[in-house]
Amino acid sequence: MNAETRIVIVGGGYTGMLAALRLARRTRRGEIRIVLINPSDRFTERLRLHQVAAGRELARYRIPDLLTGTGIEFVRARVVSLEARARQIRLDTGRTLRYDRLIYAVGATADTARIPGAAEHAWTLDDPRVVHRFAARLAECRTVAVLGAGPTGIEAATEIAANNPNTRVTLIGITEPGAMMGERARAYLRRALDRLGVTVVVDPVTEVRPDGIQLASGTTIPADLTLWTAGVRNAPLAASAGIATDPRGAILVDATLKSVSHPEIRAIGDAAAVTMPWGPLHGTCQSGMPTAAYAADTTARELRGKPVRPFHFGYIHQPVSLGRRDAVIQFTHPDDTPLRAHLTGRLAVVYKAAVSASPVPVFRLAKFLATPVTLPRGGCAQTVLERATIEQ
Ligand SMILES: Cc1cc2nc3c(=O)[nH]c(=O)nc-3n(C[C@H](O)[C@H](O)[C@H](O)COP(=O)(O)OP(=O)(O)OC[C@H]3O[C@@H](n4cnc5c(N)ncnc54)[C@H](O)[C@@H]3O)c2cc1C
Structure with missing residues (x-):
């Protein structure tokens, strides 16, 4: 490993936060410097924004508080351009940051x-x-x-x-x-x-x-x-830097989530175009959180010179809330096609609440646990761990 490898994570949403915290836990300070960049210092629970639209308030979490004690440097800024050949990014604050490796986690927005x-x-x-x-x-x-x-x-x-x-x-x-x-x-x-x-x-x-x-x-x-709510697109940040993307602007990645054109970049979550043997992943926490956990663990292994295995993921369910008091959960094959099994009513509400719970406890656990933990499966508070192929 270099004297100090600088890893920049762009985007502090669900996947960027998890990737940063897991990477910090699995690497040693002094050898690696992790910088996390996000335009707001508040962590946004994106998957609850429909509840905010209906008039509910959400808990407020500050990213710097969630990172306390990890050694991760938080920079409150928006990345305005990526200079892939020079391995640097420009921020809307005027600052330029160099990176050795970059984890691209900027999500997607309404198209x-x-x-x-x-x-x-x-x-x-x-x-x-x-x-x-x-x-x-x-x-x-x-x-x-x-x-x-x-x-x-x-x-x-x-x-x-x-x-x-x-x-x-x-x-x-x-x-x-x-x-x-x-x-x-x-x-x-x-x-x-x-x-x-x-x-x-x-x-x-x-x-x-x-x-x-x-x-x-x-x-x-x-x-x-x-x-x-009729579709999303990705920011032109990667495409305009000459990084290979799909037509929506998500970075095309290989089996270890590295950019096919720029292997020093890994893409995760909604910003990554990931294809499994059965087809492409679609933008959900269910698949995004495992990409984050995998990217962190695999990057740490590479830095230690250890072999890595390909990313693997399969869906398990489609959980949909129907107001606060009802829900329907369709269980699925790994390719997201429906099984016969489904849940409705109160049981489905409890299930949905468990899998869509705030990811903040997962972030806190990721600070302290170096090994995979088993959590309720299938949403943001979940998987992290057992659905992705993660090696120790
Ligand atoms: C209303 C709603 C309900 C949903 N419900 C579910 C659900 O029940 N289950 C499920 O699995 N998924 C659900 N999703 C999808 C889920 O929220 C996304 O898949 C998930 O947020 C993706 O995580 P991410 O980290 O890739 O992106 P995000 O969580 O969107 O994070 C991206 C981060 O990058 C930052 N960023 C963007 N551009 C830049 C830049 N240029 N520089 C620096 N930072 C930048 C953003 O500010 C943001 O903080 C829902 C989505 C919505 C909108």
Whole structure:
């Protein structure tokens, strides 16, 4: 190992935080310097932002507090450019930082550029400050359209409907809600949406207007507020640095999560284009947290000159909350196709709460434990560990 190897982690979300803490635990100070960069000093629980949209408050966690005692240097800044050949990054503070290795964990944000009017008139679940403003407006509105009938759209629509019984909520998608689930779980989901008064529309959106949604069929859905959950994109940071990416801008990685064009860079979480033998991973904590744990452990092994094994992951479930009091869990094959088994009602609520619990206890454990631990599986508070192939 060099006298001091500098590892820069860009992004302090779910995966960047876990990667930083695990790497610090598995390496020695003095030999390695870890720098974590994030635009805010607050850790954002992204997967709870639909709850904030519906008017709930979240716990506040400061990243510097979560890093106390680890030796990780926290830099509050946004990376504005990456100079891959020179192995350095530029920050919006004007500072330039050199790296020996980089872990790219910048996540993904709403792709509102896809549909005319969405960037101007649709709200997104990216920035907690914007989501708080959405929640404040919601109190004055009578009609809300949620675009996108995937898990995030379903969770947002049901949370808003359950918390705001006088608001008319329309969930609009190009497929039925729960299309990825088995028949029985999908039927349960549909009944829950009906019970909460959520109107379901299956029709492509052609335009988002200030006061409603134009659909391909010619119908217009009135909406005082529109919430976008219909797809994400990655920042152009990597692509504009000449790093090989997929069409969305996620870094293409090899079997050890290294960039196929720049092996000193590892990409994890929503910012990585990871392909398993059965197909590509999609952006969830369920798959993202194992990529973070794997990247940290494998980087530490490489620095000690030890052999590494490829990353391996398989899905186990699709957990979807339906407001605070209901949920549906579809268990899956590793390739995310549905098994027969599913959970509904109170049991599903308890299960969902366990797998979507705050990752902060996992971060705290990662500070002290060098070996994998078993936690409730399948969400952000989870896996970390047993689903990824992690070697000691
Ligand atoms: C409402 C909602 C509900 C969800 N529910 C679930 C669920 O139930 N289960 C599940 O598995 N997944 C869920 N997801 C998906 C999950 O939240 C993401 O997969 C997860 O957050 C990805 O982690 P990440 O670390 O890759 O990105 P993030 O957690 O988004 O973190 C990225 C970090 O990088 C920072 N960053 C961005 N650009 C820069 C830059 N240029 N310089 C420095 N830092 C930068 C960001 O500020 C952020 O802190 C949900 C998502 C949403 C929006």
